[in-house]
Amino acid sequence: MSHFAFSIDQAPFQNSFVEDLRGENSFDKRPRQVPGYHYSRVEPTPVADPRLLAWSDDLARHLGLERPAERGPAVDVLAGNRVVDTMKPFAARYGGHQFGNWAGQLGDGRAISLGEISATDGSPWEIQLKGAGPTPYSRRADGRAVLRSSLREFLCSEAMHYLGVPTTRALSLVATGDTVVRDMFYNGNPQAEPGAIVARVAPTFVRFGNFQLLAVMGEIDNLRSLTDYVIRRYYPELGEPSSDVYLRWFEEVCRRTAVMIAHWMSVGFVHGVMNTDNMSILGLTIDYGPYGWLEPYDPDWTPNTTDFGSRRYAYGQQPQVGLWNLWQLARALVPLVADPESLRKGLDEYSATLEQTRHAMLLRKLGLTDQQEPTDRALLEELLEVLAESEVDMTRFFRGLSHAAPVVLTSPATADETFRTLLTDAAYSMAPAEESSLLDWLQRYALRLRQEPAAPAAVHETMLAANPKYVLRNYLAAQAIEAAEAGDLSVLNRLMEVLKTPYAEQPEHDELAAKRPDWAREKPGCATLSCSS
Structure with a gap:
């Protein structure tokens, strides 16, 4: 079907959730219980100075949307400063179990759905602004989000899509020009941080x-x-x-x-x-x-x-x-x-x-076909056990194994040397007993691999397609955040481009596939995070 590209401020929105289900239409943003409804109509709260920081070109093309200028009517929509005539914004009402305990009414406390647009294939996609201000479900919070968490959500939504993982998507990241006070680790140290809004996209955001x-x-x-x-x-x-x-x-x-x-x-x-x-x-x-x-x-x-x-x-x-x-x-x-x-x-x-x-x-990660049950099942279980006993980087181990496997198939005599090099490249630290256990498993794997009917090149190709070289390690996200907070978007933009093809070699970006550096081992935001926005 033909589909013209729209600026989002001119795109025609549909509103099936609002029109098909029972909603509260008072537009009252005060926190409260809202019995009897699926949603509350509510409009985003405007921000001081909305500016586009990042945009997902591939998703936008699928949605038939033009890339907006850094500032202007389209970015006003993406920041919640402008609601177009075809939108019927709402916050959904829901509850949930949090850490195993029933929490009662929760709802969209800082997310406001603008409505749905039809993609180029005719499928409906809901656009939701996260960090767009208070709703009846905000409880004691302000409905805002900081740049730190918004950039992480934007990057990870898209990174997961390119990895092939079923995921919601992210269209844009907008700086608000306002500051938001957050206690990052709930330890009594609140700080003012730059605010941001991410436009999340999914067919629906309905949840359990x-x-x-x-x-x-x-x-x-x-x-x-x-x-x-x-x-x-x-x-x-x-x-x-x-x-x-x-x-x-x-x-x-x-x-x-x-x-x-x-x-x-x-x-x-x-x-x-x-x-x-x-x-x-x-x-x-x-x-x-x-x-x-x-x-x-x-x-x-x-x-x-x-x-x-x-x-x-x-x-x-x-x-x-x-x-x-x-x-x-x-x-x-x-x-x-x-x-x-x-x-x-x-x-x-x-x-x-x-x-x-x-x-x-x-x-598939091991380049094996399902032909030797239950022997293969035991081999796989043993791998997970020996990995858990050692300190081996998961992504680097499987990516390295993708390159080691064809070498072992074509030159069996070099297997021991090849596997030792793999472990050196993948391990953070390893005791001799742990290395011995992994080498023993790798030798058994090599024997099993030689029984595969596929040619070494085909095994190599299968494994490369199943084992990403690049994932969004927390320390990489933290570097992008620090740079963005200082006004430098180049780190974010580079990371975004590399993560679009996580299974490709991209040798010019090898350092983005490196093991976590020592400085990031305990650094807040690199090793640990909290539920705080």
Whole structure:
């Protein structure tokens, strides 16, 4: 279909969430409980001096949007200073379990959805401003966001997309010209930081918590209307909503969530705050707060200082937390189905899909085909065990193995030397016993690899496509933030370009694939973060 590029201030918006569901239309921004509604109509609060800092050209092309000037009417829209006639801005009402505890009403406390635009393929995409000011769901907060967290969300949304991970997207990053006071680690040291707004984009931002709150409050008509809206709009292939369709839909939500988490595990991503209000009903990664990538492979690692006590959301816990969160969604859907026990089928689908997808992705990372079960399964489990016992950089280990594998296939006599070089390049530190365990595993892997029917070049290509060279390490994001706060956007722009092709070699950018430097090991914002914006 033909599609003209619009400036966002001239793009025609649709408003299905507002028009199809029950909302509060008082435009009252005072924090309060809002029973009986799916959303509250609310307009963004203007900022002092909006200026475009970053723009996702590829996403904009898909949406049919022109890149705006640094300042002007389009950036006014992206900062919340201007609402065009076709928009019906709103903040969604939802609840959620936070760190395993029911938190009651939460809602969009600093995010305001402008509405939807049709992409070049006709698909609807919702545009949401994060940091656009207070809403009825802001509780004691100001509804704003700082440049630090906004830049991290902008970069990571796009980086995850290019890695192939199911994710929400980010269109723009805008400086507000205002300052925002934040206590970064909740330790009594609040500071004024530059404010910013990120424009997030997804087909919908509906999350598990939307359904949970309605069920807990006994709003069964609202629960049914929300479920019907989501199925008709985002799962139309399932047919007209009914008790049986609700069950099939829940199974599909479980399947998509499993695929998403398998992708996280494959690239070493740790979400950091897998509360049920941060779980997308479309199986997309949503709400990039205290996230991080495994550097030393450590299943118990979490980047979130708030989670240091329990490590509930550590890397190795993510599969189990996904299941727990889906169980909470299932509980919310009980009033809609004839036989609540039938919801267990979706949870079983999650477990089976996650196991199968993780196994298939790990085989690809190792250049193996699924032909030697259960021997391969044991080999893969042993790898994860020996990695956890050593201090090996996950990304560099698998990328290095991608280059080592064809060498080992073509020159078996050099295998020991090749593998030792790999470990030298990937390890932060390693005791002799740990190195011995990894070398033993690598030798068994080499024997298994030689049984593959594919040519060494094909194995190499498969592995390079499964093992990224570049990921958004926290210290790289921190460098981009520090430069941007000083007025230098070149670090951000370079990082953004490199992360668009994370599986390519890009040798001129090798330093962006380096192990975490010593100075970043304990530095705030590089090793650890908090839920603070």
